Amino acid sequence: MALGGYANRIAHVDLTNGTVEYRGIPEDWARKYIGARGLGVRYVFENGPQVDPLSPDNLLCFMNGPLTGTEANMSGRMAIVTKSPLTGTVTDSHHGGWSAARLRWAGFDGVLVKGKAKGPVYLYVQDGTVEIRDASEVWGKGVHDTVRFFRERYGEKDLSVIAIGQAGENLVRFACWINEDDRASGRGGTGCVGGSKLLKAIVIKAPKKMPKAADLEAWKPAHKNALAAIMHEQNITSPRKGGLSVYGTNVLMNITSTMGALPSKNSMLTSFGPGAEKISGEYVKEHILVDDPTCHACPVACKKEVEIKEGPWKGLRMESLEYEPAWSLGANCGNDDVNAVAKLIDLCNDYGVDAIETGHPISIYMEATERGYTNGDGGIAWGDTMAMVELVRKIAFREGIGNVMAEGADATAKHFGHPELAMTVKGQGIPAYDPRGLKGMGIGYATSNRGACHLRAYTPAAELGVMPFGSLKVDPLAWKGKGELVKIFQDVHAFSDSLDLCKFSAFAEGVQEYAAQYAAMVGVEFTADDVLKAGERIYNLERYYNNLAGFREGSDYLPARFIQEPSTMPGSQGHVCELDEMLAEYYAARGWENGVVPESKLRELGIID
Template sequence: MIAGWVGKVLKVDLSARTHEVQELNLRWARDFIGGRGLGARYLYELLQDPTIDPLSPDNVLIFATGPLTGTNASCGARYMVVTKGALTNCITTSNSGGHFGPELKFAGYDLLIVAGRAASPVYLWLCDGEVELRDASGVWGKGVWDTDDMLREEVGVPDARIASIGQAGENLVRFAAVMNDKHRAAGRSGVGAVMGSKNLKAVVVKGSGSIPVADQASFLRSQWKKKASLRDSKGRQNFTQLGTSSTLMPINAIGALPTHNFLQTVFDGAEKISGERINDDYVVAHKACFACTIACGRVSKISDEAGGRFLLHTSPRNWKMAGEGPEYESMFGFGPEVGVDDPEAIIAAHWLCNDYGMDPISAGATIGAAFELSQEGVLNGTEGVLEWGDAGKMLQLLEDTAFRRGLGDEIAEGSKRMGEKFGRPGVAMVSKGQEFAAYDGRAMQGRGLSYATSNRGACHLKAEVLRADYKDPGHEGKAGQVARTENQISALDSSGLCLFLNSGATYDDYIAEFNSATGMDLSMDDFVTAGERIWNLERLFNLRAGITPADDTLPKRMLEDPIPTGPRKGMVSKLGEMLPEYYDLRGWPEGIPSQEKLAELGLEAIA
């Protein structure tokens, strides 16, 4: 037995309205760590035909915790939503914090696997041993914040924890998110649309169970050490103060802040929407996820005047109180990407995304692409001309997207499909159909490569190249760094920990706590190998799903159009030079994992 787990998997078939509790496959838990890796292993097994339409009842939606989820390991709040992404047709692993993941374990399950499609909207109520599908018609059509309040009242448990979808998930917006604890998002690749396609409005959980660790004394020692390093770290202190929003000014300063749909990389209005400015003017509290000693979350308030101006008379219902955010990525998506320099508009947009249940990166980026299409004159819709910086139009489009009204119906398909529809595929700043995050892939070469190689489509969280790209604009050495950190992060992501512990803790801290919690004895090498196994498994899923190495690419704007102005003027992505090196380092001739590599990782039997 490996400790850290409660040892059970709950499988719910929505079509048949049945459920069963299975023993956790501990061999898989050992080989794939947990969370992201373990969820991917189950998905690989359960989706025998990975070419299925992600929005069909054949898709499987997995909520996967890690062995450290729910312990007092700092940053151990995380769970993963693993499925075939509605936006990308690739495997997706969307991570979220808050309190939902730990609560799922306290209720007695390491993983929740949802298959099929309910005949009408339902929610799943899990309370210790109790498993019940209940009618959700009373909350269907409601936003996430209302749904959360109403369902907690309905089950009569004020501290039940809820993962749900908003209107965007119901309306199958391809970048809809699964939201938990109102403000926390398993945000990317359309996991919320998959949930919506299953007619599953929410999972409501209350648990009173316990999570054991293998070696209590050494686990506690590892925690004291890790918490002390976090407490004393300058990076952590900065992160507690400003959270992810601290990233905006430095990235703008090196000319890597995507502006006007990546036509520019420097934003003149950056100062006005900086994390420092938002912290001073709008942040009212700092909030942590479960067990987190960093507390990067910030809670904001905006003025009534701005709320009235930005449509907030209807949604979210309780915006006058306080809402979480904004984060760096939403500040980009609803700021420079569309030329908006009004912090209140950005906060409002972030809240609307949380309430409708949408990924602010893909939402902002697709609206940015729509702005560009409008200026090229190819839209000719009723929306008029969309000028950079028009916050009102941006917010209107955001609402239209969640409800699939007018141009919003096209935006809801994501920028790749929207660009193709209007005959301008070049406006889509995507890899594998998923929008880039808030870093230009030309100014940051490693990031560009990691966008192209990410198994869930463009993502800024699958490799750690931020510091390297910040210091060094060149592309040399970046392939190695991307491959190495992709492996490390795959393992870390799978454990139930948050990537942001990199702001002060080390991988040594991590190994110590992981081993003492699980009773395993992983070295750093074993750990990285497990990560490599996970990365290759995700790759195998995608290859079986019809994704090819030709999809490991970037749009023409990144590869051929030099950055027009700013400190990194003239740069284009050197993807053509980095990618062969990357394949080489991975043991993937022509982009396909070799038999030797698969054998080395113990994956030859399932490939």
């Protein structure tokens, strides 16, 4: 391959036959789809959109981008890409930490896994090779014990372990991969796909070996400018000064609640009132924060390690009390006990279930209880933390009502006879922004290619005025312009997810910085317009895949609650989400016909010849 930057080595693992082959990346694919998310989607597309997500034929991709593991800031991200057993769409879910960098340092851009093993296995990755090894000793263990087992076996130095827990083994549809105890590739059920293949873990042993840029002279200013933007005190990424660095992602809890944009009690409310403060980043910092861990090449350190100081879970240390899961298992479930929130998230990480998704079947059960819909299935009160702990276990082991909940929010709501209780799009639960108070999230959720998601188009950056250097601020309650705005965000994020840089880089860097770093690393001419075009191509490929998988007109929607039930809380009182208006604007900007990519657009973007 003529492109620099890449390892140009992908391991193709066939678990059915027990073989590993090593191949380069098709150069045309690398140029068009960049890496990580984009390239992973291209491989999944090649595998066919009709595949049953839980069949051996589904392809599970662990993908890096051309900046992964380099000197580039925030370049410690890995994309796990597959067809989702939760949504039936193509999905990609990213995690931070060091596993992505170590995969690159071990000499790989990605590991593609197909087939199904005869018994539990893990992949051992080291120095340009991937071996399939017996995982019977860790099958049945949680993520924490699995990580500990491999650390003892191979030594902690230079080691990363990405693992599934019991939930993945038991095919919970929103089971996930957890990296290094706490870093989740949470969304879309990628861990369920791992479980279906009897793949327990990816163990990577690789000392630091930073890849060099193809154009070193161009790399120096590109890297310097990006770093300067991240460090600038006007941006929230600013180390030890910006809100993201000081409080972590959970700095959002109070503001979304204040402005009537925090979905609470299964989105019956748009604010958690005084409860928000008690599970907020500010409260955490004051009461239980003990450390500020970080990821590869990141000066921001948004991870916040906490230790529970009292109560039944005293002594528990964990580092993922993030905004999204704290919302899902907190405000969404009427739970304002920060210690319980920490415990519940840690349980999700140990069992290996998406902590965002897990709150959905639980809050549905709570609302069903309140409304008298449970029909002999017992009940659970809002904020009953001990019962929540038990429910998470039941989900992971598919026990009792947990067996229903393990199928996802839609299945849970349907089980109670009230599908309208599911706050989902394409089967995936919404994250922590109520689209009645942050309208951009409404069109973002509806048109996300992987089901409801905040990370396909992080419009709160504009709606909260935290674009790089204050470059854009828009009214969170206005709908006009949001369709076009979401399209731009989706394209930019599709590109950065393919580099693969942390989404938070977008609070400081823009398309110019992305283009300059990619161009220097790979050694090609590349402009800001090229960034947008590549992002658009990736987004359209995903949509094309979904169209072929059966998602056509009517597949971009929101739960009726957000469209028909006005907010009753300050900040967004009286507002619903004007989805139809935004959708028309969005489809016009995309050049799509009712959610379907026309052939002319596919040709224009070079997706088909």
